[in-house]
Amino acid sequence: MSDAYDRNLVESESSTYQRLAASIVGVGILAFAFALAALFDLTAIDATFVGLSLSNLLGVGTTLVGLGVVGLGAVSYVGYVETTPDRSAGLVPAVLFGLLWFCVAGLVVSQTFGFGALVWLPAALLVGAGAAGVAIFPREDIGSTLPAGAFALLVGLVFLTNVIGPDWAWSPTDFSATFTPKIVVPFLTVLAVLVASWAAGKAYDDFGARGRQTGAYMLIALNALGILSVLVILVAFVVSKGIGPLFEGFSVGASGIDWPFVQNGNQLTNDVNGVFPAIVGTFWLVVGSVIMAVPLAVGAAVFLTEYAEEGRFTQVVELATNGLWSTPSIVFGLFGYAFLVPRLGNSTSLLSGIFVLGFMLIPLVLITSREAINAVPDEYRDASAALGVSQWQTIKSVVVPAAMPGVITGVILGVGRIAGETAPILLVMSGSPFPSKRQAPNVLDISFSFTSSFPFVDASLISQEALLNSASALPYQLYAIITAGVGQSEAFGWGTTLVLLLVVLSFYAVGIASRAYFRNKLRS
Amino acid sequence: MAESSLKQSFDTFRAAEDIDASALLAGAVGVVFLLTALTSFVLRLGLEVPAIVGFVVVLGYGWYAHQGLTAKAVTFLMTVSTVLILGMITVFLVLESLHAFRLMGVNMLVGMDEPVTVFGVTVLPGLGNFWQPSSATYSLVPAMWGTFVTTLIATAVAAPLGVACALFLAEIAPNWAREIVKPGIEILAGIPSIVYGFIGFTVLNTYVFQNFQTPSQGSFFLVGGVIGVMALPTVVSVAEDSLDTVPDSMKDGALALGSTDWQTMTSITLPAAFSGVSAAVLLGVGRAIGETMAATVILGNTVGLPQPLYDVFGNNVTLTTLIASQYGDAGETQLSALFAAGVVLFVTVLFLSLTSLRIEAKLKQELSGD
Amino acid sequence: MSETTSKAQTQADAQTGQQSGGTTVEGETQEELREEWVQYEFDGQPAISTRDVNVHYGDDHALHDISIDIPKNSVTALIGPSGCGKSTFLRCLNRMNDRIKAADVSGEVEFNGKNIYDKGTNLVELRKRIGQVFQSPNPFPKSIRKNISYGPRKHGDIDVSLLSRLLGRDDSDEEDELVERCLRQAALWDEVKDRLDDNALGLSGGQQQRLCIARALATDPEVLLMDEPASALDPIATSRIEDLISDLAEDYTVVIVTHSMQQAARISDQTAVFLTGGYLVEYDDTDKIFENPESQRVEDYITGKFG
């Protein structure tokens, strides 16, 4: 048993080489952070730190990273440390490096030196092929570090020599945009750091299969972190902007809670304008479409799972459900605008909105209900049937109750989806962009009185007028603010955004939590 | 096809329950009432209310006399109505767009402002204008191009990043992280598009305007990016679900052979979940194509093609924003042209959704070894 | 189908649990575990030796102080009633227990003189040298050829990537050779030689299991762990796999879990008997165990009095 053979099985403690690779990544992270700060206006690109402009500083960082990465490859290649590189870096890195260097060379030759396509194209092809060749032919340790390190080095030198500095700008003729250093310097830094860190990550675990895993994991983890941060920052941003307007004038007094943003409409006499009509509109919209769509969808789901046999008919239904599910909301809106609106009082109305959103809700509820009913174990049905209970009784008293949690979850999630829909209600429901409190739909109109003429009673539960009049809703309110020109009411807009976000995301949160809860219950 | 299947299912229906004459009569009367209500609504005859009252009465009788049968019939009618809704939308969209299609012919889909010639042969006709209601000229080319460009950008953002993130969540992240992040991402999938629109309009438009010095506020580049981010949570969550369905035993098999986790992911897990992952991506693409509000409020919505075509900083129009920005003051013909845009959207998205169903079915079959 | 099997198993588990539990409560019939019953002397080097291996699944103490030496180039059978921890022990030997979140392993497993639970163990290298065949066949949804060459390709021993083929330096010939050799070893070659590029999921259960054995052989392991490899197979396929295992013992160290005592008696050189609760009760030459076990409980188990 040779020594090397056993060393493969159990590795030594982290080596100097690994520490070197880690510190290169560390420098990269630092440069990355500064680049993001510049991108998000946290610091100016020409600000000076320790006597260097930020772009120069980033230049130092990327140069170090680039040198380090090239060094890592070289040290491994000459056998100064023992690593396990493959014969070649592989096709995918080769293609990517080829593309990268093709772009670099093409841009430099055409933009910096101003040559035409006859010169830059061959030059770029040559350089790109060269980079791909370096990735393919030498051993993996050189093939994956040299093109990466060299790129970081080039970027660093360009920043250091102020070829791209704080005063640089580039207006390509074919694009109606100008690239300013504030965008380009951070972008190039981030790109260089990512590429170089990937190579350093590979080096950290000695190249080969495990090195590739480390390099890939670094990028993937960073990506996941990035996505999550973008989404969280987005929500946090809305909250920070909206919390002020939302609670403006909020007070809890002897006469109860006074919350102008939620209780007021829009009126010149108001101190604080609010979104009361929009909240009421969204409420009735949701209630109405649930009343319309849920029985229909659940009934259809029952028929499809309990009565129908697999065949043409179920296929057609499936097709229709999927079609409805994927139809863009603006198409629903257009349909409502041209079909429903003329037939329902000939003006935009709450009722049209209810219908259109109900149509959108049907497939969402139908699909989840079908799943839920399908998940009810057959034993339940058999047990019930064995007692001589009729099929409908079984469905009514066994199947549907068992599927109820799943159905409700589907309804909640579906409602979350439609509550935020703007396009359809813009077309079929919206009226006044900034409704006053009086304009909030007053759907419930419970009255009962005796009259002298047939049928001698005058009872009403629901106000036809409210249903057939236009109404606002939270998403439409936000749209109205945008089209009115944000300048005057931006704060109002952020407040509305926050309310909308809270409403929709709570539906989602409740729906997802209940789904998780019932899934767990089902499993155990 | 639909008819014969209807009949077939009606026959099984009859065979299953013994239907006596009164039930049959009640059913027939109920259906007549319902059809009357529907026809009356579509043709605006004003008979909806009495017909619906009649139907409810018949329903009441049926519920009282033949509950099981009535329930079955009612759920059947409910099923039919979902098909009917899609059918109605389809028929109505097409009918409404016919006028514009008759007027413009294929030019609706291929008409350019200036004729496009290749070696002296005119390949695309010129209309003098893309979109001019005053001279009844309508071409969807700019809007289709806008949808294409923004969808391409959005997909370039959402597909690779989303799938990579799903892979991280499904295979790499520690359990506790997944249990927090997965539901979090699912919740964030619910952020309404108008919220993205508002942020895009107030914050990002200004940012891009200042730092890219674009001639006006709004660009395909920004819209594509925003829609891509908007589609990300959906792609992540659907792709993660499908990665999760790859059986552990398969992964164990690969690991026991001494492949690394990363090798197992790329050569076993991802290929095995390919159908679900591509369905996730197609879902994201479908979302991007149908996305309206964020694009409408960010873009300038001038009907025209960017110059040159690949200028992603162009500030033009997409199919959805064309509809949303013009429906309000559209005359009859213009509205019909907007319906044509709706038809193109509808068909594209339907095609995508059917494709994803196909892929899924096919790969499921392959995975089960047939 | 599979559900009912597992249910039946659970029931069997419960019954054995009750019986042995009963003896524990009575106390008098409870037999002491004896050190010397598990001491097994043999010539030559052990391939793997374990020292005081304990496994907990949460609060469930699934294995108690298992210490055995497994001789090289032989077949070692692990037998015992279901639920006694045989699979758990097997998974300790190539650290597949790491994949089970609830599992907590302590003790030492020495392989080539190194404790594989030491920090810094290269799991990839370890599992390359200690292969495993699972209870139910788990071929990859790829062609038969790719299934076999999976391990060597991932270890860089065979390169048939697109790049190498473009450069004309691919190892397709080596791959073909390897595929044929391993399939022959697993007695599958004649059945599949004409459809090497078909999806492996199209094979029958027995063929799939032999494919999985061939796949494990392709990485040229020193030790092969098999967890009831024949449990899902018909008698003909089973006897083929048994023949195969006996042949393998010439070059490999085989550790096989089986619930069939006849099978253990037929193919193994030594047998370790686990009993309910996760205890190793007796470990010796297979003949000795089956003809003249020291432990009363083992004798009861083997003669079918329980389990």
Ligand SMILES: Nc1ncnc2c1ncn2[C@@H]1O[C@H](COP(=O)(O)OP(=O)(O)O)[C@@H](O)[C@H]1O
């Ligand atoms: N993944 C697991 N999680 C929790 N407990 C487990 C797990 N696998 C096995 N066990 C428990 O460990 C004990 C031994 O199981 P196992 O090793 O599969 O037994 P055998 O293979 O002998 O039938 C059983 O009690 C079983 O319930």
Ligand SMILES: [Mg+2]
């Ligand atoms: Mg077992």
